[in-house]
Amino acid sequence: MGELLRELRGDCDTLGCWVGNLPRGCELCMEGAKSVIFVTGVCPERCWYCPLSRARKGRDVIYVNEVLARDIKDVVTEVAANLSRGAGITGGDPIARLDRTVEIIKALKDAFGRDFHIHLYTTGYLLTAERMAELVRAGLDEIRIHVTGEHSYRALAIAAGSGIDVGVENPAIPGTEKKLLDVIRRAAKTGAVFVNLNELEFSEGNEASLLLRGYRTEDGVAATGSRETALHVLAAVVKEGIDISVHYCPARYKDAVQYRRRLARRAIATRMPYEEIDDSLVKWAEISTDEGVSKRLIVSGLAFIRGDRVVTSCTLAKRLGLRHTLVKAYPLSPRKVIETREEQS
Numbered sequence: 001m002g003e004l005l006r007e008l009r010g011d012c013d014t015l016g017c018w019v020g021n022l023p024r025g026c027e028l029c030m031e032g033a034k035s036v037i038f039v040t041g042v043c044p045e046r047c048w049y050c051p052l053s054r055a056r057k058g059r060d061v062i063y064v065n066e067v068l069a070r071d072i073k074d075v076v077t078e079v080a081a082n083l084s085r086g087a088g089i090t091g092g093d094p095i096a097r098l099d100r101t102v103e104i105i106k107a108l109k110d111a112f113g114r115d116f117h118i119h120l121y122t123t124g125y126l127l128t129a130e131r132m133a134e135l136v137r138a139g140l141d142e143i144r145i146h147v148t149g150e151h152s153y154r155a156l157a158i159a160a161g162s163g164i165d166v167g168v169e170n171p172a173i174p175g176t177e178k179k180l181l182d183v184i185r186r187a188a189k190t191g192a193v194f195v196n197l198n199e200l201e202f203s204e205g206n207e208a209s210l211l212l213r214g215y216r217t218e219d220g221v222a223a224t225g226s227r228e229t230a231l232h233v234l235a236a237v238v239k240e241g242i243d244i245s246v247h248y249c250p251a252r253y254k255d256a257v258q259y260r261r262r263l264a265r266r267a268i269a270t271r272m273p274y275e276e277i278d279d280s281l282v283k284w285a286e287i288s289t290d291e292g293v294s295k296r297l298i299v300s301g302l303a304f305i306r307g308d309r310v311v312t313s314c315t316l317a318k319r320l321g322l323r324h325t326l327v328k329a330y331p332l333s334p335r336k337v338i339e340t341r342e343e344q345s
């Protein structure tokens with residue numbers, strides 16, 4: 001491990017840690033500047049650890065981050081609302097709906113420019129040289145192959161010749177160090193430049209399957225032993241001198257850092273004049289004062305009518321000594337209220 005610690009960058013408990021270079025897609029994700037586009041829940045694979053929820057698995061639905069999208073215009077709008085500088089296209093298998101995936105890539109590049117970074121996840125089961133060429137023509141920047149079998153190596157070989165960044169992304173299943181190292185050695189020989197090892201996560205969709213196979217969780221999120229497996233593999237890659245970057249992405253990080261940073265960007269992009277940003281949330285004051293005062297504030301542009309309420313900023317309500325209810329919410333559309341508190345000024 002001593003050798004590993006010298007090479008290691010990042011922080012294994014928060015941001016994630018890696019040897020070599022961090023993929024561009026991960027750099028943007030760390031800033032909260034990537035949107036996650038779930039193109040379809042349809043997938044030809046049957047992974048026992050599949051984390052998809054019942055609402056998504058096998059269902060031909062599109063989500064951008066947590067929001068259901070009806071069409072490609074919805075996708076572009078939601079990406080704009082998150083001030084994203086890139087997107088990760090996932091599923092299901094995006095190749096199972098290739099036309100839709102290609103259309104989304106083109107629409108995002110048209111709307112946000114060539115520098116908008118797009119990466120895509122697939123096991124490669126349905127990938128052919130023609131399909132790969134179509135994705136690259138549309139503007140795909142990076143592809144991540146989830147290795148599930150021989151077909152994934154065939155897909156890696158196809159992707160490696162395409163001129164875009166190619167990597168592997170697999171969960172670090174506890175106790176599978178040898179298998180993961182074999183995957184990494186083979187991926188490096190096939191042209192992959194990075195490998196992402198995700199801490200295995202318990203989710204609504206895979207909990208029963210993981211428990212049945214003897215995996216456990218102490219914090220309700222990460223599978224016990226997954227972190228150790230990933231770090232063991234990182235150390236072995238350094239020791240063997242395999243010419244590839246390897247990144248370990250902790251499950252907790254997704255919520256603690258990436259999600260909150262993304263919300264903070266959404267708060268900035270969608271803030272109403274009466275809202276203030278509080279960490280990654282928005283807050284405002286619903287004032288309960290006599291009609292005359294409310295009317296004066298509205299006429300002056302200091303308060304606004306929101307549904308059947310009169311709202312203003314918490315700072316102004318305090319400054320003017322107005323009795324009000326402080327409301328805190330996730331900056332989603334519509335706002336998702338998580339706290340209300342009576343404030344007696």
Ligand code: SF4
Nearest residue numbers: 043045046047050092
């Ligand atoms: S490839 Fe992904 S979406 Fe498909 S079954 Fe496996 S984990 Fe689930």
